[in-house]
Amino acid sequence: MSFAELGLAHTLLAAISDQGYTEPTEIQAKAIPVILSGCDVTACAQTGTGKTAGFALPILQRLIPSANTSASPAKHPVRALILTPTRELAAQVYESFLLYGKNLPLRCTVVYGGVNIGPQQQILKDGVEILVATPGRLLDLVEQKNIHLGQVETLVLDEADRMLDMGFLPDIRKILSLLPSGRQSLLFSATFNDEITKLSNTLLNHPLRIEIAPRSATADLIEQSAWLVSSENKQNLLIALISKLNLQQVLIFAKTRQGANRLEGRLNRAHLPTQIIHGDKTQQARMEALELFKKGQSRILVATDIAARGLDIQELPCVINYELPSSAEDYVHRIGRTGRAGASGLAISLVAPEEAKLLDEIEKLIKRKIDKHNPDEILNTTMFETEKNLPRTGKRSEPEQDIKNPYLGKNYPAYMTCSDFQTDLEIPWLLQAQHSKVPEMKRTISTSVSTFRTSTKANNEIAALLRKPVKPYQTEQSNSSELIPG
Numbered sequence: 001m002s003f004a005e006l007g008l009a010h011t012l013l014a015a016i017s018d019q020g021y022t023e024p025t026e027i028q029a030k031a032i033p034v035i036l037s038g039c040d041v042t043a044c045a046q047t048g049t050g051k052t053a054g055f056a057l058p059i060l061q062r063l064i065p066s067a068n069t070s071a072s073p074a075k076h077p078v079r080a081l082i083l084t085p086t087r088e089l090a091a092q093v094y095e096s097f098l099l100y101g102k103n104l105p106l107r108c109t110v111v112y113g114g115v116n117i118g119p120q121q122q123i124l125k126d127g128v129e130i131l132v133a134t135p136g137r138l139l140d141l142v143e144q145k146n147i148h149l150g151q152v153e154t155l156v157l158d159e160a161d162r163m164l165d166m167g168f169l170p171d172i173r174k175i176l177s178l179l180p181s182g183r184q185s186l187l188f189s190a191t192f193n194d195e196i197t198k199l200s201n202t203l204l205n206h207p208l209r210i211e212i213a214p215r216s217a218t219a220d221l222i223e224q225s226a227w228l229v230s231s232e233n234k235q236n237l238l239i240a241l242i243s244k245l246n247l248q249q250v251l252i253f254a255k256t257r258q259g260a261n262r263l264e265g266r267l268n269r270a271h272l273p274t275q276i277i278h279g280d281k282t283q284q285a286r287m288e289a290l291e292l293f294k295k296g297q298s299r300i301l302v303a304t305d306i307a308a309r310g311l312d313i314q315e316l317p318c319v320i321n322y323e324l325p326s327s328a329e330d331y332v333h334r335i336g337r338t339g340r341a342g343a344s345g346l347a348i349s350l351v352a353p354e355e356a357k358l359l360d361e362i363e364k365l366i367k368r369k370i371d372k373h374n375p376d377e378i379l380n381t382t383m384f385e386t387e388k389n390l391p392r393t394g395k396r397s398e399p400e401q402d403i404k405n406p407y408l409g410k411n412y413p414a415y416m417t418c419s420d421f422q423t424d425l426e427i428p429w430l431l432q433a434q435h436s437k438v439p440e441m442k443r444t445i446s447t448s449v450s451t452f453r454t455s456t457k458a459n460n461e462i463a464a465l466l467r468k469p470v471k472p473y474q475t476e477q478s479n480s481s482e483l484i485p486g
């Protein structure tokens with residue numbers, strides 16, 4: 001099946017080909033002809049299946065007869081309205097419309113809260129055919145008479161289940177009352193429960209129902225694993241996993257905003273550049289963090305479930321659940337950020353004993369067992385192959401070869417290795433580094449651990465940090481005492 005066989009216009013086919021899409025995904029093959037025919041549709045499909053193009057392409061095609069280059073705002077009424085639960089998803093859907101509609105003189109914009117309303121008002125004043133919006137900001141604009149929805153021909157409720165979860169039902173009802181009754185309505189939802197069915201019955205007119213295999217059943221491309229670990233040990237395990245598995249881009253989910261903040265701080269302290277998005281952050285900060293991560297300028301993005309749906313980051317190789325979500329369905333959404341559009345992915349969950357029941361529920365939902373691992377596999381293994389060759393006498397010789405410090409990503413002499421990775425991970429490095437003759441490492445010391453310069457003070461501080469004694473000993477190169485974890 002090709003896109004051309006779906007009856008799409010040449011202008012759209014050219015834009016699709018520019019995106020490198022060679023054939024429609026399952027949801028696209030099923031939804032595009034039906035939406036083109038003008039029917040109402042309910043579709044059970046998740047983000048990552050290509051559903052955005054599944055509705056954007058036929059909407060654009062149906063608007064081609066209305067496309068015009070007139071400067072008059074009256075010639076550009078809102079004809080397609082797409083509602084999404086989150087700002088990030090709204091921005092993403094908007095970008096998709098821009099990409100697919102780039103060869104058409106149709107105007108498109110996005111409105112969401114958390115940013116200045118002024119520029120949005122100005123764009124709406126000039127007129128747009130396609131409007132992507134979150135419900136709250138849309139209603140603000142309606143109340144301020146910046147927008148008229150009486151000519152909407154197609155309405156899309158994207159991620160309808162999420163909108164209901166987020167309490168948007170009253171807003172949605174208000175918006176529906178502003179739309180013409182003869183419109184086409186499309187409802188996309190990852191799950192269909194009674195509430196969604198009720199909404200679709202009141203919203204849609206004899207809809208055609210489209211279902212595609214749920215990701216939970218097709219997630220074979222995602223390698224899933226669970227690490228059974230105490231809550232206290234999660235941070236250390238996380239850092240060790242990122243380093244040992246050499247994860248270059250990771251989306252980490254935390255359960256709460258405070259937890260996410262703590263994690264961000266900890267990862268940054270461990271020299272792992274981390275961005276963060278959650279509901280307490282300004283929209284500006286959220287967009288910037290996402291942008292840096294998407295561009296690969298930040299290795300790690302820590303997020304609460306606000307990011308679990310809708311985010312489309314090209315070829316995201318790994319998702320880590322630092323804490324399991326309270327609903328098993330959210331697990332599927334979270335790990336759906338990886339293994340997208342046919343690519344393989346890695347989904348790692350850190351599971352504390354108190355989360356065992358949640359893991360059971362997830363396994364029931366996805367109808368398969370997740371591989372379990374013991375953190376000792378990572379935490380107790382020697383991080384450096386060269387370490388076994390190091391003198392264990394308490395005296396260290398000059399380095400014979402350089403090795404890579406997986407935490408700092410630089411090469412340091414072998415004698416600086418330390419095997420105690422169950423404790424605070426930076427400390428052993430910096431500790432050993434005090435007596436280094438390597439200028440780079442000296443810089444690290446002077447900027448990061450100047451308080452550890454005096455041996456006795458260092459001894460006490462490090463002992464407190466490691467919660468165990470450290471033993472001083474004489475080095476060949478130095479008269480001062482050197483500390484290694486005892």
Ligand code: AMP
Pocket residue numbers: 020021022023024025028046047048049050051052053310312314340341
């Ligand atoms: P969505 O489910 O709409 O968020 O899309 C997920 C990802 O799939 C996006 O990165 C799209 O660019 C990509 N995509 C959509 N349709 C296709 C297609 N037919 N072939 C390849 N990739 C696609």
